[in-house]
Amino acid sequence: MKIFTLSCLMAAASLQAVFAQVLIAPETDMNSTVIPDTNTTTTESTTSDTSYSLADTSATSTPTILNSVQVLVDNNLEVGGANFPFIYLPEQRIALRGAASCSKLGELLYSAQSRSLPSVQKMLTQVAPNVTEFWIDTGASDSLYLTSCDTLVMKDGKATVKTGGSCLRLLPSLCSNVNVSGKVTVQTSLGRVTGARDAMGFRFQGIRYAQAPVGSLRFAAPVPVTTKWSSAVDATTPGNKCPQLGDLPGGKEDCLFLNVFTPILNAEDKNLLPVMFYLHGGSFTTGTGSDPAFNPANMASRGQVVVVTINYRLGLLGFLERVDAGISRSTLPGNQGVRDMLVALKWVQDNIASFGGDKSKVTVFGESAGGHAVRTLLSMPVAAKGLFRAAIAQSDPIDLPFNNVKTASTVVSGGAMTLLNCIDLACMRSKTVDELLAVQNTIVSQSIAHAPEESFLELIKPSVDGILIHNNFDQLIAGKDGGFVKVPMMIGTMKNEADGFLPSLGQSTPMPPTVMGATLATILGYQRAMVTIGYGLYPIDGSNPDGTREAEGLFASDYLWVCPTQFIAKAYAATNTPVYQYQFQRGYNPNRPSGDICATHVCHGDDVALVFASPSLMNNASTYPWTAADAALSRTVMDRWTAFATTGGNPNPAGDSNPAWPQYDGKTQSIYMFDTTNTVSTGGIRPQFCGFMDQAIHYDFQL
Known part of the structure; x- marks a missing residue:
């Protein structure tokens, strides 16, 4: 034995x-x-x-x-x-x-x-x-x-x-899955990249997708990284954000980085996951793809999708052009920030399989200026061909058209060059970032006087350059100038989009009724403001101490967001391209002070936390209380975003108990209403008010 x-x-x-x-x-x-x-x-x-x-x-x-x-x-x-x-x-x-x-x-x-x-x-x-x-x-x-x-x-x-x-x-x-402090390395087409692992999955931050736009590359089209490297590079921390002012000023010109969040690595082709490519907001002058507010770890985990966030050039560094002064687009192309987005999308095509993503299943999405960026990509049927199969535009201020040559070249770029005493590109490249940001701030501050019809919120933005973009979105949808990228689209707004912007007009507290006319004139110009007042659709409730701002907020929300969004959805549906429209009746932003009008309204940006459920937010209960009701609404929202990406155009997740979300059409006009109890509205949103705008005063992109 x-x-x-x-x-x-x-x-x-x-x-x-x-x-x-x-x-x-x-x-x-x-x-x-x-x-x-x-x-x-x-x-x-x-x-x-x-x-x-x-x-x-x-x-x-x-x-x-x-x-x-x-x-x-x-x-x-x-x-x-x-x-x-x-x-x-x-x-x-x-x-x-x-x-x-x-x-x-x-x-x-x-x-x-x-x-x-x-x-x-x-x-x-x-x-x-x-x-x-x-x-x-x-x-x-x-x-x-x-x-x-x-x-x-x-x-x-x-x-x-x-x-x-x-x-x-x-x-x-x-x-x-308890040892969540380790690192992981993947092989890309150019070399190895090392990221980090946590309880939700894997994250790779600060991956360079284009050469640093400095020196002779300042104001130039982005140059993709093509040279292979032999040693693994560290992608465990975010890269530089692009130069900006605003609430969180700073950044460096060397900022063309992206981040990848994924629950899977080295998947077989049949197991590759859909990709969601996020474009941050910030009026094309602020923001970064590494903002903790939209850390997508939970989205990648719950939705089993790969999420990419990017930086793109902002302000003058991202949108300088001077065709009016004889500087050709071959020398100064303009739309540099848009070109950055295209190069980042091409990086996804070349490399995302290394991170578990399916390059044939890319959905672009963005909020605010990020939604405007999605509109921009949809407006480039040649340059953006094959780069994505679906699109989600959140709170895109659709009333604001692309810039024309007058605004982009003369008002913005020409104004900046005059203030800097520059007559050529060499002079502009010699200026410091701080000098550029200072004159940019001056130009934006003066924008209401220079171009009120285009600049209420975004003076610096993509322009109709005749190369990438040939017309405004409504005209492209109508079949003009090459048309648009015909992919399924989800589009929507918050209930009170504009209220949070009233302080930028000096209205941080309740205002007297006499201010209403000036606000309308700022947005519409004098003649259309008088027509609007004459119709009496936005009366001031005298019994409400804040009645003036309430009326202004309703009008500006309708005019800049709600009604033009519905107008575009109807036009999009008429091309037999699937479109789904929504509106948030409830949002998330618990940090509004009691005097802030948005403390009791559903304002611009209040959807971001519900879309992403950022761990940075959820792990900070003292500042951001996150209730079971918040989580329930976030599940409803996130599941529809990721279902749309997974299916390539259907936002209805399998086995969900909420109402089904019908496709929008011009007759039924079904709109999904996100709220404590989710519903589907038919007949359109605010039809009397939107009908007035469609027919009586029209939108800025139609003028």
């Missing part, structure tokens, strides 16, 4: 040694996920096109290669609601190798206790519906994973634990 036992032990040891050799043999799939080996580190330098690096610092680890890795979380968007996160390794392996693969991530095989089974089965049904068995370890497996191993069995959508099975079968593995 002793001889038999000794023989068995020797055989087991020999078998274990063979398995160990298999485990440490490198896998050669160049699309593999790269997991740094924490036992061996070396300092590596970063190379790139020029003297600047492709990220802020260099990665410092020697990697070991694994195959596909997917982080799964039953994420209900509530505080502390990331339930039972685990990692799915779809590669089929014997149990010992599955355990070793988990170990490379600093994890163990998942214990799959009974309390976690509902969450586990929910996620596996979603991402691996055809897989029936997975390696786990409830503690009943033998320590060497040789003779008796645990598995989780899926049957008819239900998960059960099976113990005592053979360890030599080839099955996918489930790992724990």
Whole structure:
């Protein structure tokens, strides 16, 4: 008996040694996920096109290669609601190798206790519906994973634990997800990029997508990064934001970076996830893709999508042109910020598969000026061809048209050059960033006097340049000048979009009724303001101490956002291109002071938290109380955004108990109303008021 036992032990040891050799043999799939080996580190330098690096610092680890890795979380968007996160390794392996693969991530095989089974089965049904068995370890497996191993069995959508099975079968593995401070490296078309891992998935920040637009490249079209690098670059922290003033001034010209948030790495082609490409707002003069307010970790996790956020050039640095002064577009192209967006979208086409994304399933979305940027991309059927398949425009101030040559070249760029005493591009390139920002601020401050019909909110913005953009969006939808990018679109507004902008007109507190006429004249010009007052559709409630601002807010919301959005939706639907319209009747922004009119209204920007459920917000309860009702509305919103991206144009998630969202058409005019109880409205929004604007005073883009 002793001889038999000794023989068995020797055989087991020999078998274990063979398995160990298999485990440490490198896998050669160049699309593999790269997991740094924490036992061996070396300092590596970063190379790139020029003297600047492709990220802020260099990665410092020697990697070991694994195959596909997917982080799964039953994420209900509530505080502390990331339930039972685990990692799915779809590669089929014997149990010992599955355990070793988990170990490379600093994890163990998942214990799959009974309390976690509902969450586990929910996620596996979603991402691996055809897989029936997975390696786990409830503690009943033998320590060497040789003779008796645990598995989780899926049957008819239900998960059960099976113990005592053979360890030599080839099955996918489930790992724990508790060691969330590790790094991961992926192979892109240009070289390796190292990012970070957390409970929600993987994040890669500060990835350079174009050369630094400095020196001779200031005001030039972006130059994509094309030179390969040999050492992994560190993408664990955001890159520089673009120069700006505003609430958070600062930034550097070397700012063309993007960020990728993904729940999966090194996926097989059939498992690649939809991509959501976000464009930040900020009137084309402020903002950054790394703003914590729209950290997309929860969106990527819950929606099982890959989210990309980007920086693009802002202000004069992003929209300088002087065709009126004889400086050709071959020398000074204009729309530099728009060109940045196009290069970033092309980067996605070339590289997103390395981050688990499907380049054929890209949805562009953005809020405020980001929504305007989405409109801009839709207006470029040649330049944007094949770069995205669906679009979401949130709170785009659609009344504001693209700039014409007068505004873009003469008022904005010409005005700035005059203030700087510059007559050529060389002079403009010699100025400091601070000098450019100072004159930009002066030009914007004077904009109401120079071009009131175009500049109430965005003086600096994309222009009709005859190269990328050939006409305003309504004309392109009507079939003129090459048309538009015909993809499904989701578009909508907040109930009280304009109220938050009244302080920019000096109206931070209740105002006397006499101010109303001046406000209308500022937005419309004198003649159309008199017509509007004459129709009496926006009376001031004398019993309300804040009646003037209430009436002004209603008018400005209708004119700049609500009614032109409906006008465009109707025109879009008439081309037989799917369009879905919405309005938020409830938002999220708990930090409004009591005197702020938006403390009791649903204002511009109050949708951002509901779309993203940013962890930065949810982890700061003292400043941002996030209730179960907030989480419920956020789930409704986020699920529709990600369903739209996943399907390429249908915002109705499977198995959802909320009302179905019908496609908009000019007859029924169905609009989804996001609220504590979600509803579908028919017959359009505020038809009397929007009918007046459609027919009596028209919109700025029609003038």
